[in-house]
Amino acid sequence: MEQQHSYSLKSTLWFVLLFSLLIAAATWLVSPLLEPFRRTLLPDAGAAWYYWKLPHPALWASVSMWVLYLAHQIAVWCLIAKLKDAPRPAAGYIGRYNLLLLIVNAVFIALHLLQTVLFYDALAQFVPVMSSQGSVIVMLVMMLILLNSRRGLFFGKRVYLPPLGVSMTQRVHGYYIAWAVVYTFWFHPMEGTLGHLLGFFYLFLLMGQLSLARTSWHTKIGWLTFLEAFVALHGAVVAILAKNGMWPMFFFGFMMMFVVTQVYGILKNRAAIVAITAGYAALALVTYSGAFRTLFTGTPVGWADIHQITWIPVILYGLVFALVWLLALVGTLLRRNKQKTAQE
Numbered sequence: 624m625e626q627q628h629s630y631s632l633k634s635t636l637w638f639v640l641l642f643s644l645l646i647a648a649a650t651w652l653v654s655p656l657l658e659p660f661r662r663t664l665l666p667d668a669g670a671a672w673y674y675w676k677l678p679h680p681a682l683w684a685s686v687s688m689w690v691l692y693l694a695h696q697i698a699v700w701c702l703i704a705k706l707k708d709a710p711r712p713a714a715g716y717i718g719r720y721n722l723l724l725l726i727v728n729a730v731f732i733a734l735h736l737l738q739t740v741l742f743y744d745a746l747a748q749f750v751p752v753m754s755s756q757g758s759v760i761v762m763l764v765m766m767l768i769l770l771n772s773r774r775g776l777f778f779g780k781r782v783y784l785p786p787l788g789v790s791m792t793q794r795v796h797g798y799y800i801a802w803a804v805v806y807t808f809w810f811h812p813m814e815g816t817l818g819h820l821l822g823f824f825y826l827f828l829l830m831g832q833l834s835l836a837r838t839s840w841h842t843k844i845g846w847l848t849f850l851e852a853f854v855a856l857h858g859a860v861v862a863i864l865a866k867n868g869m870w871p872m873f874f875f876g877f878m879m880m881f882v883v884t885q886v887y888g889i890l891k892n893r894a895a896i897v898a899i900t901a902g903y904a905a906l907a908l909v910t911y912s913g914a915f916r917t918l919f920t921g922t923p924v925g926w927a928d929i930h931q932i933t934w935i936p937v938i939l940y941g942l943v944f945a946l947v948w949l950l951a952l953v954g955t956l957l958r959r960n961k962q963k964t965a966q967e
Contacts, residue, residue: 629716632840635725639831646732647824653740654815660743673747675812675819680749684742691738692746692809695731699801699833702727706836707797714839724834732808732827739813746810755810758803759854764942765796766851767884773844774888776943784943788951795950797836804829818861825853844888852881868923869931875907876935883936907932 660677667674677684706720739745747755767776768784769792775781808826811819832850835841858873882900890896911929924931 629712629718630722632715632717632835632838635717635721635835636831636840638725639828639834642729643824643827643831646736646827647820650736650813650823651815651820653736656740657743657812657814671752673752675745675814676748677744681742681744684744685748687738687742688745688748688809691731691734692805695727695809696802696805698727698731699724699805700798703797703801703833703836709837711837717835717838721835721838724836725831728830728834732830735809736813743812745812746806747812750810755807758807760939760942761946762800762803763851763854764939764946765792765799766847767939767943768792768947769796770844770847770888774884776884776940778883779887784947785951787954788947788949791950791954792947797833800829801833804833816864818857818864821857821860825850825857828853848881848885848889851885852877855881871907871910871924871928872931872934875903875910875932878903879932879936880939 663678664674664676665678702720702724706718706724709718709720712718712721735745768789771781771784771789804826808823808830811822813819813823828850832841832846840846855874855877858877859870862868862870862873882896882903886896886899890899907929911924911926913925
């Protein structure tokens with residue numbers, strides 16, 4: 624019986640948090656060992672260039688990254704398939720396959736750190752930067768689709784999304800997000816910069832989230848909102864460190880998603896929501912007035928650039944409708960094909 628293989632959810636959550644912090648600390652501590660690799664890195668060549676990769680592919684770096692990535696990916700997918708057919712654990716507990724997912728992810732996280740120390744290179748050597756960024760964007764879009772019925776999409780108001788598209792999103796989101804998280808994790812070497820550490824900490828939490836599928840924690844709206852909003856901090860920090868002047872676009876773009884959509888899942892007090900929204904607007908206006916140009920190096924924004932804060936929301940909301948209708952079309956074709964096969 625599944626109940627005989629249940630484990631405390633509270634203890635598991637503490638494990639996820641502490642393990643994530645410990646591995647982030649270990650990544651920072653071993654960072655000096657990577658200096659011989661860093662000295663060989665090529666100069667940054669722009670947005671389409673990934674700086675943290677060796678000048679040329681190395682045999683054992685390539686073999687180790689691909690073998691470990693594929694082993695990690697396949698193991699997670701297999702366990703998710705098993706988990707989908709397993710009984711749902713009682714509230715406050717996790718099941719056997721949840722535990723196995725946590726163990727598998729923890730083992731491969733440790734292996735990636737070792738692989739980085741020994742060989743440095745990761746999947747970024749062979750795949751474009753946008754493949755990693757795009758995978759996370761689609762993950763966020765799926766969350767917007769699935770949570771529309773609980774908190775709405777615009778200012779607490781639900782929008783019509785085709786039910787078949789929503790059900791298809793629900794059906795595939797576990798496998799897709801598992802791919803997006805594991806792929807993005809193996810895309811980067813486990814460098815010790817602040818941007819990398821924040822990104823890896825976020826990925827560790829996402830691995831914890833996918834490992835706890837079908838538990839009572841997996842659908843906690845406050846937890847889901849934290850995972851969505853964390854990208855605003857990560858994106859802004861990475862841009863500040865890069866000194867590319869784009870941190871306001873990332874921070875205010877993702878935070879606009881928070882004030883337009885996400886806050887309505889965690890707050891019901893309209894006065895509090897208005898206060899948060901007003902605070903966001905005031906901070907955006909101060910930033911684009913040029914007040915932070917001396918505080919953050921590389922922030923050459925002014926009033927003419929304030930339209931930047933709409934770029935991320937326009938992309939994400941546009942992709943919500945594009946993806947859900949695309950999946951609705953796919954679902955319709957699959958149904959018709961199934962009906963046709965049954966009639967033959």
